[in-house]
Every structure is written in structure tokens, then in C-alpha cells.
Amino acid sequence: MTADHPATAAHEIRGYLTYTDHGDSPYWQWGKVIEAFNGGRKEINVDLDGERWVVSVGYQVGGLEPRPSDAVDGNLREYRVTAHGEEERKLPLLIQPRLDWSSKRRPQSVPSDLGLATNVKLEQCVNLDPDEIENLIPRMMSAIATKAGVDWHPDYLTGTPHEYSRCTQYERYLRANREYARKIVRSDGIFHRLFHLLADQEGSKIVFSADNRDVVGYNHQLQLPTRAVSEMFPDGTRHGMQLKHYHPEHVRKDEKTDDGELDPLYHPKLGALFKKGLNDGAHPWNEIDDLTQELEETLINVLEWAEIPTKGSGSFVSDWHFDANERSELDVALFDDPTPAVEASQESVLISTMTRLSNRDQDILEGVAMTDGGSTHVDELADETDWSTSTVYRALRKLGDLLENENGNVSFISQKIRDRVNELVDQLDETVEAxxxxxxxxxxxxxxxxxxxxxxxxxxxxxxxxxxxxxxxxxxxxxxxxxxxxxxxxxxxxxxxxxxxxxxxxxxxxxxxxxxxxxxxxxxxxxxxxxxxxxxxxxxxxxxxxxx
Structure with missing residues (x-):
């Protein structure tokens, strides 16, 4: 166990918090706040503990029917609250009614035993920890109600959310030094190794996407369902998640701004994202701390497997929300890298493939191995080997376990395979002659x-x-x-x-x-x-x- 690593930061959270202590009263009272703002208002300035928030409020007509006793024409309203804080902090909420409908009118999404409640849907909270979200909601709404001149009970939407509350999406991240982070996304990096280790699991859908548009590692994502993540960690069933290595939309070309200040956005984020769609369902909000632990543990282990030091702060870069010098309060378990089996598997493929090569196949394999960077185009390969383009394509189909062909650009499936083929080519040169x-x-x-x-x-x-x-x-x-x-x-x-x-x-x-x-x-x-x-x-x- 170790805690000598930086604390990860929350990036985005989606879900819903259901409050039952005051039934549906907060929902109806918030309707009065919106009425006081004539249906909506933009740019409401709110100050909470010295932080300035700019808030917009409004409503939309939802899909839920009122009860016969409710004095409402048509479907019930849902109320939007969107608050923007400093340094891109965002709290977007949707206030919804839970009215203890009869069995005929009750929506299928509402448990039959819930009773009267007010639901606060978290649309996409950004750069806020779960406990911050719980703390901000009642204080934010109280401050806005005060601006509207409407009474708001100080205990509304406080206390522990109901057990039916759920988290549907949750990402934590740390910002890795760009030089170190390259180890994660290179051709033999940990994302590629994990993909090759887990991709052939029967019954699992594993998706790896690599976008190197403006820089290598611009946006690499590895989606892993529950079974795949559990294969990575030998301590039991885990949650499916998405591993991410990404830069901002506009990639920084220099580590310093025009003012000479260090720009943290020059360095990429490494994130672990829980998604409802990669699991059997949403995660209970009252167990959100366990999910925080699991996301952080995953990130630290991935860094360790990539041979990026996690102790100290030298591998990381602080930004407005992630502090490279803040030690985590979580003790995370470190596990052995599960990917050495990939190397053995790839070399087994190499053996079986090499023993059945024709002269044509060997010429083409050696042609790719000898190129600078281990990548070449089919036309160049045809010129180099004196085989026709159509012959090269036929050989590439046979060599599909070793070589990748993307729109005519040929490369090895991994740096490890390329290195081994180069060794074998040298061996063959000596052995064949003798x-x-x-x-x-x-x-x-x-x-x-x-x-x-x-x-x-x-x-x-x-x-x-x-x-x-x-x-x-x-x-x-x-x-x-x-x-x-x-x-x-x-x-x-x-x-x-x-x-x-x-x-x-x-x-x-x-x-x-x-x-x-x-x-x-x-x-x-x-x-x-x-x-x-x-x-x-x-x-x-x-x-x-x-x-x-």
C-alpha cells in the first residue's frame, strides 16, 4: 500500500441526488423563485466564500404528468440552474419533482416506494468534487432565492441524499509532464499493451481510439468494460471505465505563455472515467468515496505500469484544480503490470508466422523492419522489394498478425515486434549465408x-x-x-x-x-x-x- 502520490482531481460528474427530508416542498418553492424572475434570468451574480459565480435560471416543460390534485395545466416544469464559477468550475442542475404518483401515473424511472421527494439532476458538473457538489447545491439555491426575494428554508436540499441517488458518470484526472506522458501513448505504451492483452476476451467490447491530430496523444481513449478491468486487477470485480490521455482542443505549442508564464495546458491530462454504459448500471451516490478510490488507484497503477514515477511531483504538472504537490489521503494498492503476457503472446505469433514465410513474405517483412521509424507506404515497399503492389497487398494479408495496414501505410503492430524482427533478420543474414x-x-x-x-x-x-x-x-x-x-x-x-x-x-x-x-x-x-x-x-x- 502507498499514499506517496499526488491526489487526483475531479473533472466531471453526472448523476442525480434525491432529497426526501422535506418531500416535494423544495420543488414547488423553487417554482416561486422562477416566477419572481419572470420565468428566468441570466447573469445573476452570487458570492460564496469569496468565489464569484455567474448563474442563469429558467425552466423547461418536462415529460411528467401532475397529480389530479396539482393545480398545473399540462406537464410539470423542470427548473434549470446553471452556475459558472472561477477557473472553469461549473454546476449545472435540473430540479425535478417526485410526487408519489399512483401506480397508474408513476413514471417507470421512479421507484414505487420513494414517496414525495425533490430530485436534483447533475447535468455535467465540472472541476467539483462530490462533497463540494452536495455542499454547493443548498447554498447556491438559497443565495439565488435571496436575490429573487423569495423565502427559502435553510434546510432544503441539505443532509444525506436518499439511497436511490446515483452517479452515472465520474472522471478523475492528474496532469502528467508531457515528456513522461509520451510513454503512455507510444506504439508500445501501456494503452496499446492493455488493448492487446484484453481485446480478444470473448463477450467483451473493448474500444481503443488514437487521435494524434495535432500532437501524439492528442486524444487517446481505451474503453474497458467491467470484465476487462477486473482482468487488470486481481482483487475482484471492478467497474468498467474509460482510460483517457488528452490535450485541450487547441494544443499548446510552447510550455510558456506569451507573458513568459508556465502554461499547464501544454501538458496532457490522464483520466479514468466511470460510465454507466460500461457497467450494469449507475453507481450508488452513498458509495461515491469507494468509486473515487478505485478511479485514483487505476490511474496510479497505469502510471506505474508505464514506468512513470508516481512518488513525488516530478512527473506531474499542477493546474488550477490538480495540485502536483498535494499528497493523496487515499492508500492505493499497487499491482503487477498485467501486460507481460502480451509480449509472450506476440512472440508466439512471431514464431508461428516466421516459420511459414515465403521469400516474398520475408522480403516484405524485412523491408518494413529496415525503414526509418518502422513505417512505410505500400508503393515504397513495392519499389524496395521489387515485388508488385498487388503482391505486396497479398503478403500483407498473410502478415496481418505482425503488420498493420492503414490506407496503404504499413507498420508493425508494436515496437516490440519490430525489434524482434530486426534481431531475427540479423540472425538470418548470418545463418542463411553459412x-x-x-x-x-x-x-x-x-x-x-x-x-x-x-x-x-x-x-x-x-x-x-x-x-x-x-x-x-x-x-x-x-x-x-x-x-x-x-x-x-x-x-x-x-x-x-x-x-x-x-x-x-x-x-x-x-x-x-x-x-x-x-x-x-x-x-x-x-x-x-x-x-x-x-x-x-x-x-x-x-x-x-x-x-x-
Whole structure:
């Protein structure tokens, strides 16, 4: 557990607070306030604790019917209160009646046992914490009623909201230094890794969108339903949420303003957003503190997984609502990064794909790997590899597990895959040259037959990072085979599968037209991890460690 991290700040909240202590009286009394303003008024100045708020009030005709005893023509009114505070704080409210309707008239959205109440809908409160919202509502309405010259009971809309009150949307954020934040949205960043980890979950709808319009990370969003978030954290069921990395609409090009002041908006926000639509329903307002804890815990863990330091304030930038130097009062749990499985999965895909490449496929894969930045256009790839554009497109369909093709722009699905392919290309350059020379010498075949007869052996060498070492004048004398595991999946080869690997190699050797006795007598040296090796004659190792 740790609390040595900045406290996150509330960005936006939606929901509704239902008050029952005074029944429907606050609703009807507020109607008198609106009447005193002749149906509405703009730019009402209100001062609360030294903060200036500019308020507009009005009404709309809602969809709820009055009771027969209500002296109302048509549907009931709903009253709007929109208050704008300093530094973009906003409190927009909709005051609605809850009138204990009979079963025939009661709206389906109103619980049958609610009784008389006044509902305050939070339209989209901005830069206000939940407790601030509860505190501001009665004080704001009392101040406005005073301006209208209408009596307002000081206890209206105070106290604890009814248990039916709900939060439907809630985002908390912190502002990360732009240099650090790039780790989150780069091609092998935590958003991409989480998407690749969770996207193949059956029954889950996971959406990742990346908008790099004006700057990398302009607006990246990862929508994760409940099941996906619970997969990230091993401590039980969690809420579905949306992870966000975003800049303001007009991206700042400089860290300082024209006046030479530091501009916090140069740096992006990292947000965690609870949404009703990503869950089974809205969240109880009386448990809002638990949701605050969960949102903050998610943000801190995502930063940790992105290898962005969360202790201290060096990774963060203060703005008008987020204080990088304010320590959180919440103790959040830190969990292990769940995404290393992505690397293993991607390398497994790489292995299976590389072992079935044709010359065309290999040329195109190497062509993308060798480009600056790991991205190129199909036309450039065709020119580079001398394959036709249509052939390149066919190859890209086969290489879809490794390469992305967006409108003709080709790149690797991740930086990790690109790095691994580059390693493999270097290995192949050395191995192919040596192996081709050996096979030519041994088989004395026409070069046109070399690929056909040597393909199986070459595939085995490639898959296990192996090489055939000459110890004598003739390549078949005193043969030694060195197996170097160059992919994570095979870095720790267990003794249990040594026999299987060598049996596959023997079959490949024979398919290449070579004498099986030479392979059987060859000394095989295996890298088994941590600088250790094991060795022995191929035939004995096959017999000793044969599967089953």
C-alpha cells in the first residue's frame, strides 16, 4: 500500500441526488423563485466564500404528468440552474419533482416506494468534487432565492441524499509532464499493451481510439468494460471505465505563455472515467468515496505500469484544480503490470508466422523492419522489394498478425515486434549465408533446387536460432549444432522438450537430403538460460528426452 502520490482531481460528474427530508416542498418553492424572475434570468451574480459565480435560471416543460390534485395545466416544469464559477468550475442542475404518483401515473424511472421527494439532476458538473457538489447545491439555491426575494428554508436540499441517488458518470484526472506522458501513448505504451492483452476476451467490447491530430496523444481513449478491468486487477470485480490521455482542443505549442508564464495546458491530462454504459448500471451516490478510490488507484497503477514515477511531483504538472504537490489521503494498492503476457503472446505469433514465410513474405517483412521509424507506404515497399503492389497487398494479408495496414501505410503492430524482427533478420543474414554454403557443398545440387530441398532445414535453424558449425575439412565431419534461443518463448528450454526439438531437426535434416547418420552423431549444444548450456550426441538426446 502507498499514499506517496499526488491526489487526483475531479473533472466531471453526472448523476442525480434525491432529497426526501422535506418531500416535494423544495420543488414547488423553487417554482416561486422562477416566477419572481419572470420565468428566468441570466447573469445573476452570487458570492460564496469569496468565489464569484455567474448563474442563469429558467425552466423547461418536462415529460411528467401532475397529480389530479396539482393545480398545473399540462406537464410539470423542470427548473434549470446553471452556475459558472472561477477557473472553469461549473454546476449545472435540473430540479425535478417526485410526487408519489399512483401506480397508474408513476413514471417507470421512479421507484414505487420513494414517496414525495425533490430530485436534483447533475447535468455535467465540472472541476467539483462530490462533497463540494452536495455542499454547493443548498447554498447556491438559497443565495439565488435571496436575490429573487423569495423565502427559502435553510434546510432544503441539505443532509444525506436518499439511497436511490446515483452517479452515472465520474472522471478523475492528474496532469502528467508531457515528456513522461509520451510513454503512455507510444506504439508500445501501456494503452496499446492493455488493448492487446484484453481485446480478444470473448463477450467483451473493448474500444481503443488514437487521435494524434495535432500532437501524439492528442486524444487517446481505451474503453474497458467491467470484465476487462477486473482482468487488470486481481482483487475482484471492478467497474468498467474509460482510460483517457488528452490535450485541450487547441494544443499548446510552447510550455510558456506569451507573458513568459508556465502554461499547464501544454501538458496532457490522464483520466479514468466511470460510465454507466460500461457497467450494469449507475453507481450508488452513498458509495461515491469507494468509486473515487478505485478511479485514483487505476490511474496510479497505469502510471506505474508505464514506468512513470508516481512518488513525488516530478512527473506531474499542477493546474488550477490538480495540485502536483498535494499528497493523496487515499492508500492505493499497487499491482503487477498485467501486460507481460502480451509480449509472450506476440512472440508466439512471431514464431508461428516466421516459420511459414515465403521469400516474398520475408522480403516484405524485412523491408518494413529496415525503414526509418518502422513505417512505410505500400508503393515504397513495392519499389524496395521489387515485388508488385498487388503482391505486396497479398503478403500483407498473410502478415496481418505482425503488420498493420492503414490506407496503404504499413507498420508493425508494436515496437516490440519490430525489434524482434530486426534481431531475427540479423540472425538470418548470418545463418542463411553459412547454411547455404554448407548445403551447396554437401548436396552439390543445382542452386535452383536449393530452396526446395533446404527449406525444412532452414526453417528449423530459424525457429530455434540454431547454427551448424564446421569442425573438420568436410562440413559433415565432426558436426556440431549450436541452438541459441533468441525468442522469449524458447529462452528457457526445459529438458522435457529437448528431444522433441531435436527430432524435428533430424526430420528437417533428412528432408534437406542429408545423411541421417551425420545428424545422429552431431554434438548438440543447447543454451538453457542464465548462461548455462547442456550438450550431448543428438541421437542420445533424442532417445533420452523423447516426448512421452
Amino acid at each position: 547454411t547455404t554454403r554448407i548445403i551447396e557443398d554437401t548436396l552439390q545440387v543445382d542452386p535452383r533446387d536449393l530452396e526446395r530441398k533446404g527449406r525444412a532445414w532452414q526453417n528449423w535453424l530459424t525457429r530455434y536460432g540454431a547454427e551448424l558449425i564446421r569442425d573438420g575439412e568436410q562440413p559433415t565431419e565432426n558436426a556440431k549444432i549450436r541452438v541459441r534461443e533468441i525468442l522469449n518463448t524458447y529462452k528457457s528450454v526445459s529438458y522435457d522438450n529437448v528431444g522433441e526439438v531435436l527430432e524435428y531437426g533430424r526430420i528437417s535434416w533428412i528432408k534437406a537430403g542429408r545423411d541421417p547418420a551425420t545428424f545422429d552423431d552431431a554434438i548438440v549444444v543447447f543454451d538453457v538460460g542464465n548462461g548455462n548450456t547442456m550438450s550431448g550426441k543428438a541421437s542420445r538426446l533424442i532417445e533420452q528426452y523423447a516426448p512421452g
